[in-house]
Amino acid sequence: MSFIAGAGTTNIDLLYTGVKRIPDVGEEVYSKGFELQLGGGLPATLINLSRLGAPVKIVTELGEDIFSCFAKEKYSENNVQIENLYSGGGIPVNVTSAIILSDDRSFVTYGRGNIEPDDKAKERFYKLASGSKVTLMQTGGFLEVYKKLHDEGTVLILDTGWDDELSVEKYREYLMLADYYTPNRKEALKITGTNSEEDAISVLGEYFEKPVVKLDKDGCVGRENGKQIYIPSIDGFDCVDSTGAGDAFLAGFSYGIFNGYPFEDCLLFGNITGGKCVTEIGALSAYVTQQELLEIARRTK
Secondary structure, X not given: OOOEEEEOOOEEEEEEEOOOOOOOOXXXXXXXXXXXXXXXOHHHHHHHHHHOOOOEEEEEOOOOOHHHHHHHHHHHHOOEEEEEOOOOOOOOOEEEEEEEOOOOEEEEEEOOOOOOOOHHHHHHHHHHHOOOOEEEEOOOOOHHHHHHHHHOOOEEEEOOOOOOOOOHHHHHHHHHHOOEEOOEHHHHHHHHOOOOHHHHHHXXXXXXXXXXXXXXXXXXXXXXXXXXXXXXXXXXXXXXXOOOHHHHHHHHHHHHHHOOOOHHHHHHHXXXXXXXXXXXXXXXXXXXXXXXXXXXXXXHO
């Protein structure tokens, strides 16, 4: 059976909501709300894909600490198959305390960021992902695995995230390897060194047959056969918290690729899943089922 795979760190979010202000040094403020959730990144994308009915597998690092145990429970609830690379006694997940204000957010994170795989970890990821129809790429230590999967015919979808040194030169190998890349507007301008999404699309078109740029609250834009395709944001999705919106967009877009939908439909699916995500606090609180996704897409078209 075909499936979607990926390798990445698990993120845990401690969400403090209803906070009037960020406390100064030595001060304490109380929040009106608190939630413990799985955070954004690759795990959020794969969970959203599972909720859309796609079989998914992840290589990650989980320990025996309370945060890892919470993550294991959530992966199980959402039918995500896990390959655990971690055998130490520490806390291998990233833990973020997020203070959500009415108009902004502040974060403090514990963790080392990304997985730093050795040869054994790379082999375990390859063994899990081999045979996947789609694999979600992240920058880091698994480039050799992505090359093998590419040679086997797996569709590779890249998400770099933000990097102060984001550039075509730095990530050329990933751009040359991936079939699709889904940067947001800020990332697209940074990596291409351009000043508009139109120019960014043109530069990305040198690497991708169908380049994509997410336009945040304005929807997304892509290009196919030289034709620019603009998909506006979905009416009725009011933004409460933008955490995880990009991960949710990637889930909807990847769902379309996985199921063989036309490129324009894949962009629309991404707008729907990304738009729904921002209607509640956290990366995984609000989502659509497969049936809801297809119905909203039908009405929107």
